[in-house]
Amino acid sequence: MAETLDPKNWLELTELGQRIVAEMADHLAGIRDRPVWQPVPAEVRDELKSEALPVEGQGLERAYEDFRRLVLPYPNGNIHPRFWAWVQGAGDPAGMLAEMLAAGLNPMLAGFNQSPALVEARVVEWLSELMGFPRGSSGMLVSSGTMANLLGLAVARNARAGFDVREEGLQGQVPLVVYCSKETHGWARKAVEVLGIGNRRLRRVAVDDSFRMRMDELRAKVLEDRAAGLRPVCVIGTAGTVNTGAVDPLEELAEFCDSEKLWFHVDGAFGALARWSEKLKPLVRGMERADSLAFDLHKWGSLPFECACLLTRHAEAHRAAFALSPAYMTATDRGVLAGGVPFADLGIDLTRGFRALKAWVCLKTHGVRKYAAVIDDNVQQVQHLQRLIDASPDLQLMAPVALNVICFRYAPARIAAERLDDVNEELLLRLQESGRAVISSTRIGERFVLRAAHVNHRSRDEDFDELVSAVLAIGEELR
Numbered sequence: 001m002a003e004t005l006d007p008k009n010w011l012e013l014t015e016l017g018q019r020i021v022a023e024m025a026d027h028l029a030g031i032r033d034r035p036v037w038q039p040v041p042a043e044v045r046d047e048l049k050s051e052a053l054p055v056e057g058q059g060l061e062r063a064y065e066d067f068r069r070l071v072l073p074y075p076n077g078n079i080h081p082r083f084w085a086w087v088q089g090a091g092d093p094a095g096m097l098a099e100m101l102a103a104g105l106n107p108m109l110a111g112f113n114q115s116p117a118l119v120e121a122r123v124v125e126w127l128s129e130l131m132g133f134p135r136g137s138s139g140m141l142v143s144s145g146t147m148a149n150l151l152g153l154a155v156a157r158n159a160r161a162g163f164d165v166r167e168e169g170l171q172g173q174v175p176l177v178v179y180c181s182k183e184t185h186g187w188a189r190k191a192v193e194v195l196g197i198g199n200r201r202l203r204r205v206a207v208d209d210s211f212r213m214r215m216d217e218l219r220a221k222v223l224e225d226r227a228a229g230l231r232p233v234c235v236i237g238t239a240g241t242v243n244t245g246a247v248d249p250l251e252e253l254a255e256f257c258d259s260e261k262l263w264f265h266v267d268g269a270f271g272a273l274a275r276w277s278e279k280l281k282p283l284v285r286g287m288e289r290a291d292s293l294a295f296d297l298h299k300w301g302s303l304p305f306e307c308a309c310l311l312t313r314h315a316e317a318h319r320a321a322f323a324l325s326p327a328y329m330t331a332t333d334r335g336v337l338a339g340g341v342p343f344a345d346l347g348i349d350l351t352r353g354f355r356a357l358k359a360w361v362c363l364k365t366h367g368v369r370k371y372a373a374v375i376d377d378n379v380q381q382v383q384h385l386q387r388l389i390d391a392s393p394d395l396q397l398m399a400p401v402a403l404n405v406i407c408f409r410y411a412p413a414r415i416a417a418e419r420l421d422d423v424n425e426e427l428l429l430r431l432q433e434s435g436r437a438v439i440s441s442t443r444i445g446e447r448f449v450l451r452a453a454h455v456n457h458r459s460r461d462e463d464f465d466e467l468v469s470a471v472l473a474i475g476e477e478l479r
């Protein structure tokens, strides 16, 4: 008999699969009663680091037992209701099952004449409609916000360079310049470096007191660069900055880019989803005028990692940036390759997985209205936290709260100002180690601050009460 990876006994696979689903569901249902985070114990760490290459198979059941013992209890905590660190989505049980279906069917999503490709195309159209983009906009799902932003910037670069970037590259050409604010996420630096524009040609425009890009500074920098013979191509606005959740003046940026013939790209990694809520939509007005928009579905959309989306209203420019026509993949009129490989022609990846299925299944499962309600709740919960901070003489708000991110610190009058950075850093680590809640930190100006970024559909108001109690108790301990 020929070898295969399929099980000898499909019934056993089914039974084990049922047990796996049941136990994972139990784990998720009981997640609230576990510590948010616990360190990987030394013996577990040692075992994971020294496991021998499995030359002989041990079977799925034993592999699963190893997962239960070595992996399941020790993730970084983002599925827990009291995790608000960095910006990490909490996942979605419906998405978990959709991932299993996608892996089971395992279709190849470069394109092809198949339902999975129609699903991705439809999901992109739904997202385009939700984001207020015109019919006929182009887009695709990718692994991450970083990747969606990178691809968006690549389209922008090629469309506005004034020469054929794909043929000529950037060498020996007039230098291109890209603009963003000082608060822009680190993806932008990686992107200009990878795209050959160079970090020196990424202008970081100053921000106002609310951490929004200053239009006067942007105008001045563009003028200056043009006068110096450089070629401005793109302005990056952010809807929901990583540090404070600030939203750049998107309408003004759209106007400015229009009049200056610059490409307007918006990084809406998490903040773009505010548009799904009627109540919050005005906060990101102007975003729908972007030439391209990148956003994550694995943050505020709670889809299992990885899933993000790039949209652009310039379908031709999108294809022109990436399309190839290799002989081995020329579209046919009939058969499996009818329609070609549209998704491979819109980005870098050729072989692509069916990440669209979890977006399709979860949108159908919950409906947009449910997502909007979760997003509204999250913003209200952050306002609840803000009230707790305002009410405590020992806590201090460190930046305006624009959306779902809040920066604060423990700052009782009795602690000298110059000690506050150290005190807060120690407090943060002890809080994480306590397993009661996990938040993270950033710097506002020069100051170390505690930061909660809330995209967690499992949280309730009392979870923030618990956070504040824990912070104050640990602060007392640090006296």
Ligand SMILES: *Cc1c(COP(=O)(O)O)cnc(C)c1O
Pocket (backbone or CB within 6 Å): 087, 143, 144, 145, 146, 147, 185, 187, 238, 240, 241, 242, 267, 268, 269, 270, 296, 308
């Ligand atoms: C998270 C984030 C990114 C990067 O997205 P990834 O999905 O983590 O790659 C970009 N911009 C902002 C504002 C973010 O919060």
